[in-house]
Amino acid sequence: MKKLSILVFAICLALTSCKEGGSTKEDFTPSSIGQVNSLTVVMSNELWEGKVGDNVRDHFAASVVGIAWNEPIFTLRHLPETVFTGAVRKSRSVLVVQKKDTTNMSYINSNMYARPQNVAVVVGSTEEGIIETLNKQADHIISEFNKTDLKVTQGNFKRSLNKETDIQDKFGVKMDIPSVYNVGKSEDNFVWLDRSIKNGTMNLIVYALPWDSFSNDATFISDIVRKRDSIGKKYIPGPNEGTYMDTEKAFAPSVYPAEIGGKKAAEVRGRWEIYNYSMAGPYVSYIINDKENNRKLVVEGFTFAPAAVKRDFMFELEAIVKTLRFVPKTAE
Structure with a gap:
């Protein structure tokens, strides 16, 4: 019986050693x-x-x-x-x-x-x-x-993440946002983070709309533009008095199905401009169906980088948004 116990122990030890010390192709x-x-x-x-x-x-x-x-x-x-x-x-x-x-x-x-x-x-x-x-x-x-x-x-x-909690406090979501982004504006229903790049900025905004904001499929794109322009006029001023961000009318946005944070969403890609001022650039916006909270949660990234290649900037913003997950709010 003692010999059997020693044999079983030896086999287990050998199997454990192979598992822990053995090498795989992945190694x-x-x-x-x-x-x-x-x-x-x-x-x-x-x-x-x-x-x-x-x-x-x-x-x-x-x-x-x-x-x-x-x-x-x-x-x-x-x-x-x-x-x-x-x-x-x-x-x-x-x-x-x-x-x-x-x-x-x-x-x-x-x-x-x-x-x-x-x-x-x-x-x-x-x-x-x-x-x-x-x-x-x-x-x-x-x-x-x-x-x-x-x-x-x-x-x-993940090497260095932003620790500010404004987005979680107001909207009950978190994203892996690099520490080079900082909150520049935080209001009841709007948070704006940005980072400086050469001759420009990369920006991330979050806000919520009523659940029934897009009730008509036939007017979905025009409703997106209208809602987006109203947010820009209220929260995103341009460099001069009377100027603000809106949607470039000569560039119709493109809409695709998406999934963000486990919820159905619409991905909207287009171009923004500053009303009555010569500034413009690309944006990607995600309109998330958050039925549990009776709202459409909007998370958007946009870039201002004149004379620069913007593809990788926009890809970074997309990557940030796609880390979004729903969590309890830390404050009311």
Whole structure:
């Protein structure tokens, strides 16, 4: 009996040691590299310089919605397969396009050479087949690349977070907001945080609207503009007397379904301007269906950065909003 107990103990000890001291592939996978919104495209020079390359650029370097200048969704870097070795294999987002005598197909491998990483592979026997597959799968591939970039960006926020509680106090929500943002205005139904950037600012605002603010689908977009303009006029003054933020009328906002904090929401992308003053820029607004509190909660990010690339600024603001979670208010 004693020998049996010793044997069982020895087996348990061995299993524990293997579990704790054993190594997995994950332990040795290096960290991925590259800026967010960048994409390494691996394909032959022949494909890159022809209609397949044009199709890749049409999808993956399309202009970001809501930004006046043509800023691409991804900054593309092309490499032929023979050069895709060494450190470049650690790129976070990789698209491999190959022409082979095989069935048209596409798939995404996670963490092949680094972590986190997505390697999307599109294969076809003809250029037409490759293009057909890209047309079908590009949106899904872009979404997966964006999800990973968002997670990386949100992870970076945690290094130093803003500790101010105005948003939680007033609205019962929290977000992972970097400490470089500071509350500049805090009123009963409005909080405004901003951070300075070169020659401009990045801004985050939160406010609530009545639950029935958007009761008519036919007038949804015009109602969004009207409500947004009323908030801008009340809370966001321009540099001169009589000036304030409103929505640029020449640029119709684009609306997409979204989910924020576990609740259904509308994502609105467009351009703001200052009434009677030459200032403008992009915004992304999330209108969250908060039925439990009988309200529409609005969280918006907007950027003022003349003559600067705004894509990555707007991506950071989107990443902040998508950390939102509902929590008890700390004050009434």
